[in-house]
Amino acid sequence: MIEMRNVRKSFAGVEALNNVNLTIQKGSIYGLIGSNGAGKTTLMKLLSGIYRQEEGQITIEGKPVFENISLKDKVFYISDYPYFFPHYTTKQMAQFYKDIYKNWSDDRFFKLTNVFGLELNKRIQSLSKGWQRLVAFILALSSMPEILILDEPLDGLDPVMRKKVKNVLIQDVAEREMTIFISSHNLREIEDICDHVGILHKGAIIIEKELDELKADTHKIQVAYKEKVPEALMKKMNILHTEKRGSVFLLIVRGEEDIVAKQVRETHPVIFDLLPLTLEEIFIYEMGDIGYAIKNIMV
Amino acid sequence: MFELDLRSRKPIYEQLVDKLKELIINEILKSDEQLPSVRTLAQQFTINPNTIQKAYRELEMQGFIYSIKGKGNFVNPSSKKADLEKVEKVKKELEKLILEALYLGISTSELMDLIRYVDDTKRGGGKDD
Numbered sequence A: 001m002i003e004m005r006n007v008r009k010s011f012a013g014v015e016a017l018n019n020v021n022l023t024i025q026k027g028s029i030y031g032l033i034g035s036n037g038a039g040k041t042t043l044m045k046l047l048s049g050i051y052r053q054e055e056g057q058i059t060i061e062g063k064p065v066f067e068n069i070s071l072k073d074k075v076f077y078i079s080d081y082p083y084f085f086p087h088y089t090t091k092q093m094a095q096f097y098k099d100i101y102k103n104w105s106d107d108r109f110f111k112l113t114n115v116f117g118l119e120l121n122k123r124i125q126s127l128s129k130g131w132q133r134l135v136a137f138i139l140a141l142s143s144m145p146e147i148l149i150l151d152e153p154l155d156g157l158d159p160v161m162r163k164k165v166k167n168v169l170i171q172d173v174a175e176r177e178m179t180i181f182i183s184s185h186n187l188r189e190i191e192d193i194c195d196h197v198g199i200l201h202k203g204a205i206i207i208e209k210e211l212d213e214l215k216a217d218t219h220k221i222q223v224a225y226k227e228k229v230p231e232a233l234m235k236k237m238n239i240l241h242t243e244k245r246g247s248v249f250l251l252i253v254r255g256e257e258d259i260v261a262k263q264v265r266e267t268h269p270v271i272f273d274l275l276p277l278t279l280e281e282i283f284i285y286e287m288g289d290i291g292y293a294i295k296n297i298m299v
Numbered sequence B: 001m002f003e004l005d006l007r008s009r010k011p012i013y014e015q016l017v018d019k020l021k022e023l024i025i026n027e028i029l030k031s032d033e034q035l036p037s038v039r040t041l042a043q044q045f046t047i048n049p050n051t052i053q054k055a056y057r058e059l060e061m062q063g064f065i066y067s068i069k070g071k072g073n074f075v076n077p078s079s080k081k082a083d084l085e086k087v088e089k090v091k092k093e094l095e096k097l098i099l100e101a102l103y104l105g106i107s108t109s110e111l112m113d114l115i116r117y118v119d120d121t122k123r124g125g126g127k128d129d
Helices: A040-047 A090-100 A106-116 A129-142 A159-176 A187-193 A211-216 A231-236 A257-265 A279-289 B012-025 B038-045 B049-061 B080-103 B108-128
Strands: A002-011 A014-024 A029-034 A055-060 A075-078 A147-151 A179-183 A196-201 A204-210 A218-224 A238-245 A248-254 A271-276 B065-068 B072-075
Touching: A002 A040, A014 A040, A014 A196, A014 A204, A029 A040, A029 A187, A040 A075, A040 A147, A040 A179, A075 A129, A090 A106, A090 A129, A106 A129, A106 A159, A129 A159, A159 A179, A159 A187, A159 B038, A159 B049, A187 A279, A196 A211, A196 A279, A204 A211, A211 A218, A211 A279, A218 A257, A218 A279, A231 A257, A238 A279, A257 A271, B012 B049, B012 B080, B038 B049, B049 B065, B049 B072, B080 B108
Parallel strands: A029 A179, A029 A196, A075 A147, A147 A179
Antiparallel strands: A002 A014, A002 A055, A196 A204, A218 A248, A218 A271, A238 A248, B065 B072
């Protein structure tokens, strides 16, 4: 289990994270989403033991991470811009990681490079952005980490590669109970593979929940009435957002699906649709709730 | 065995539960038949193994499957509950359709007649067999 308790970190007086609390269970895939500049990368670097927090605790299995070599042996971090030594080939880079990570598996490395058709003796920096990403993934997975931290991981990979990489990741979660901590702006991606989600905004986690739970208690409703909209209904429901499109109302409502549906049906609408929200919509409405709303920008 | 719609708004876990229930209710998955392992499904669909685990737990709770530690998940032979589930589902669908019919101006007596007619033909069909 990974835990962050009341973590604060600032850079030259500028606060990047303030009071972050976060819990990640072993074997789970945790998606971190957040506004630009919310502190996602800082959080990931703290978790990987690259930065040291000013306040609070960061622990993996109860032990602090920073400068803890035996613990860091089990953690692999792929940054948003993977770094390789200049002029190194994949093979040389693999040798480097092999020296560092105790659990490195040559077998895994050759299997993966084979599956993806990677040439071992090419200089990594001569490869395209997508291939460089892939090299980072292969090196990470060959190190057999217990915790994999991924910052914007699937950027620059084509759909086929993406699927292949995801598949390998999922195998590791299913077979070795690897934990994945992943940050992305691509919410569809997160939605597909994560089981828990945290939303980071202005240096603090504002929501942390199981993804299904988050989706189960917020709904998008479209209703239309022959006559006026019944006021009583509007008062009864916990409405996050209303929009009027012609005579059709679009509501974002919190509450249990069955109850909400029953309440609306009782008022005999002409049109009634109830849809689960996508993660993207949840993100937008939750952020709107705390004043980070979308306004149609006109320039 | 079945398809999941990853683009759908419906949570994957719910889709899984529904699809597997359907397979069990329609006896495509037979009593005591083993369900695919979490690993197999995760890899097949490229979805989170925890999601599948959760779906299996839900199915077990609802009495559709049972699990044997170290062996896997199996279809529960007592499918009485499964039938009840289906009855509930059909009722809900009917409710929706009836409501729509009423809005379209079909009277209740017309609907009653329809029910009687369908019931009659069903019996009639039974006799002919």
